Amino acid sequence: MPSLAIISEKSFPGTTRPAVSDLVAYCDTHDLVAIAAETHDVVIxxxxxxxxxxxxxxxxxxxxxxxxxxxxxxxxAVGWNDGTYGLHSGETGRLLSQGSVRGGGREREWRLDLMPDYGDDEDDEGGPVVTQFGWEWHATSVSNGVRGDSNGNDSSLTTEDWCDGAEEDPDHLNAIASLVDGNERDAILALTTNISALDVITVLPKLSAIPSHGLRAAPDGNKFGTQAITDTVFASPGVKHSNVDALLICSSDGHVQVLQDETVKIGTVGVGSKPVMHASCKSSACHSVLCQDDTGELHANFIDLPLHTLGGSLFDVIATNTKRIQNLLAYITQTIRCIQHDFTTGLQFPTRIMTNMNAELAEKQEGDVVTNLYHLAMTSDFTPTMLEWLVDIVKETNHKRWDQAVNAMYTNIHNHLFFNLLPALNRLSIATTTLRGHARFHEGTSNFEAPPALFTQMLEGIDSLRLVAQKMQLLIMTEHRQFRAFSKWTRVMIEIGVAGPGSTGAIETEEREVPNFDYPLLLAYIQDTLTRSQLTRHIVQPTLLQGTRASRGMFFAHPFMEQLGYERTKEALRRLGEVKLGEEFQWTEACDAEALVNLPALGVGLAASVRVAMESVAVWQGKMLTAPTSVAVGAAPDAVVLDLRMEPHVGGEAGRSTTTVLLLSPENTAQLLVLETAHSARVSRDEALTTGSRTIGLGYEVLDASFHALQPALIALVRDEAGGSLLLRHSLPSAQDNDDTEITVLHTFPPSSDSGFEPQKLVIGGRPGKMVCVVFGNEGREWRALDLDFVERGGDGGGAVTTEEFMEDGDGGGDAEMSFA
Known part of the structure; x- marks a missing residue:
């Protein structure tokens, strides 16, 4: 009996649910299989x-x-039934970014605080979910009906063309080399392309990871937990104008989101019904989305991407800086949350001790802890209550905890400001200034329609945050020096109290330690900082802004948002410096003067400015997308869709591609229906589509089938008369060849009564020389991984191949090589 080499056999403790083929994904590059487990986790x-x-x-x-x-x-990419989706690292599984396809047409709420969104909102329960993802790496050198010669070069480009980034030579090195050959046009194109790609941020030191110190990280905050992850998030993309990294996210409500570089949203198009499968190819700007309506009718929708615009130098700079701004905003927001967390946790223990002491002193009518400590520092005279408090309550153990907590608080906040917040603000200024420069240069044209004033507003928020952060640095240095003097004095007072005031040991301690006290710092800390740090007004968000949600109009009509501005923050800081100790900070011209110098409040203002600017950019980007071209697929409504693929048209015509649908015939389960649709991009709808079909009879009941990724063939899993199963290979004839083609039996599965394995579904993946067919059976509890290239490599049929043999055969890296292009 014919048999392929078995790479592995795997049994699962529960159902992996491969009955839905989308819930099993094969990684061709690293031979990894992602499976949706019964526990709702995804196991790789x-x-x-x-x-x-x-x-x-x-x-x-x-x-x-x-x-x-x-x-x-x-x-x-993983989609969940609550409408969210996550993009996870293919090496570790960590979350890189997430989003949602829900919203019901409603605008996302505007918040006046920095509370993270953990995705707990269930208002849209039962709403749309992600049904398909579509990745493709396009080369913009592919011409799709645009002017130019056979090589994609346009001899009629003008100065305005290359200034606006209308079209560029995709190969920068060849263009530069052409200068030697005297081709000035290519040299100019290469020069302008590389000048536009200059990135000042690449010469700056890397941003540091954000230590959370126990804070529950928001989804975006998970991206900055370690240095390696942070470096990956902010890695410079380099010069890549000749490529477009596109991601299509198809949702069950008939909408398709188009993203570039995984996070830059280009826009959304409607395909009318639920997407069931996606296909694309590098050499075409077209993506095919197969949809099924409520009646079961199938429609092929063709989405054309403007590759030459998306891959141009102008859009590359805009997309790179847009993505960078979004990541930097998440980084800044997470830093502010960490500062708030460190401030709160650092003061918890000393606040609890002093609160209890104040209650005891009030009960005894002896004033408060500040008055008593000040009296002790000035006179060295212990009252019985203070002596008991220092010796029995504070004592050496709790003093050590107090000292460590407050020292750590000041150190952590200072590090967050110096190593995280200020460097991120500087980088955000560069990215924002870059976009503002392009907005001003292209103002009044369709090349970039975002108003420059939006980026100016962002810069105002950045500068305001920078001013407050610098003010906080000065306060931290001052208060930290004061606390060290207070902590040293408190330790000595505890020693004197334990030895007994007036005793020989206490006198010796006083003579040795008291001359070393810095009384100006000590008294200033007790009087000014002990019960209320000046950092409080800069870190603790005003109560009126906490938990407030509003519509866009209400948000920007809030008095706080109307008063924001760099000059007003600068004036507020100046007036704050004139406020005397114990006085409230008030400014009649501002509705909330303290909010103007409050880090979280200014962070809210910056986030709002970024959101408005990014929405404006998204509107401009969305204009690039055209409505999809749709064609009905000539199949019975209850036909089962098995596979979909797209490849360049056989004739080689530029911009023309062929989409092939593989269906299981509802009338005859021994027949497969292959439907082909040829699509031409950027032409009228009437001329866009031509279709054809053929029926393939296999003579056996078809369980599952899929196209071979590298050959003009399909692989089918069928059931034979004896109750066993066969793996067949059927060559697909070309459009000019309608003759019957050969059917080859690749592998034979014995009846389940003999082997205990009943095949049901198959997944094909791999790369040249290492093609794999993973057959799932027994309701998803087992798999058999078969080497499809076993015969081509000289196999005689039958037997098993070891993992080492499989990894050594053929070209390309195995799962041991986890390097990503």
């Missing part, structure tokens, strides 16, 4: 059957709705 296995890592869902009730690997294996 190596082809050997060993678990590599697991992606856990915080919400235990959520189920997976879609899985898809990026081509290079660097990212795994």
């Amino acid at each position: 296995y190596r082809i050997t059957g060993h678990a590599a890592f697991t992606i856990k869902r915080r919400n235990g009730e959520a189920e997976v709705t879609a899985l898809k690997w990026k081509q290079d294996g660097s990212v795994l």
Whole structure:
């Protein structure tokens, strides 16, 4: 009996649910299999059957709705039934970014605080979910009906063309080399492209990771927990104008989000019905989305991407800085949250001790702790209550905890300001200034329609935050010196109290330690800082702004938002410096003067400015997308969609591609229906589509089938008369060849009564020389991984191949090589 080499056999403790093919995704580059487990987690296995890592869902009730690997294996996209989706590292499974396809047409709420969004809102329960992901890495050198010669060069470019980034030579090195050959046009194109790609941020030191010190990180905050992750988030993309990294997110309500570089949203198009499958190819600007309406009718929708615009130098700079601004805003927001957390936790213990002491002193009518400590520092005279408090309550153990907590608080906040916040603000200023410069240069044209004033408003918020952060640095240095003097004095007072005031030991301690006290700092701390640090007004968000949610109009009509501005923050800080000790900070011209110097409040203002600017950019980007071209697929309404692929048209016509749908015939389960649709980009709808079909009879009941990724063939899993199963290879004839083609039996599965394995579904993946067919059976509890290239490599049929043999054969890296392009 014909048999392929078995790479591995795997049994699972529960159902992995491969009955829905989208819930199993094969990583061609690294031979990894992502499976939606019964526990609602996503488990990633190596082809050997060993678990590599697991992606856990915080919400235990959520189920997976879609899985898809990026081509290079660097990212795994996961969709959940609560409408959210996450992009996870293909190496570790950590969350890189997340989003949602829900909203019901409503505007996302505007918040006047920095509370993170953990995705707990269930107002849209039962709303749309992600059904398909579509990754593609396009080369913009592919011409799709644009002017130019056969090589994609345009001999009619003018100075205005290359200034606006209308079209560029995709190969920068060849263009520069052409200068030697005297081709000035290519040299100018290369020069302008590389000048536009100059990135000042690349010469700056790397941003540091953000230590959370126990703070529950928001989804965005998870991206900055370690230095390696932070470096990855802010890695410079370099010069890549010749490529467009596109991601399509298809939702069940018939909408498709188009993203570039995984996080830059280009826009959304409607396909009319629920997407069931996606296909694309590098050499075409077109993406095919197969949809099924409520009646079961299938429609192929073709979405054309403006590759030459998306891959141009102008859009590359805009997309790079847009993505950078979003990441930097998340970084700044997480830093402010960490500062708030460190301030709160650092004062918890000393506040509790002093609160209890104040209650005891009030009961005895002996004043408060500040008055008593000040009296002790000035006179060295212990009252019985203070002696008992220092010796029995504070004592050496609690003093050590007090000292460590406050020292750590000042150190952590200072580090957050110096190593995280200020460097991030500087980088955000550069990115914002870059976009403002392009907005001013292209103002009044369609090249970049975002108003420059939006970026100016962002810069005002950045400068205001920088001023307050610098003021906080000065306060921290002053208060930290004061606290060290207070802590040293308190330790000595405890020693004197333990020895007994007036005793020989106490006198010796006083003579040795008292001359070393810095009384100006000590008294200033007791009087000014002990019960209320001046950092409080800069760190603790005003009560009126906490937890406030509003619509856009209400948000910007809030008195706080109307008073924001760099000059007003600068004036508020100046007036704050004139406020005497014990006086309230008031400014009649401001509705809330303290909010103008408050770090979280200014962070809210900056986040709002960024959101408005990014929405304006998104509106401009969305204008690039055109409505999809749709065609009805000539199949019975209850036909089962097995696979979909797109490839360049056989004739080689530029911008023309062929989409092939593989269907299981509802009338005859021994027949497969192959439908082909040829699509031409950027032409009229009437000329865009031509279709054809053929029926393939296999003679057996078809369980599952899929196209071979590298060959003009399909692989089918069928059931034979004896109750066993066969793996067949059927060559697909070309458009000019309608003759019957050969059917080859690749592998034979014995009846389940003999082997205990009943095949049901298959997944094909791999790369040249290492093609794999993973067959799932027994309701998803087992798999058999088969080497499809076994015969081509000289196999004689039958037997098993070891993991080492499989990894050594053929070209390309195995799962041991986890380097991503």
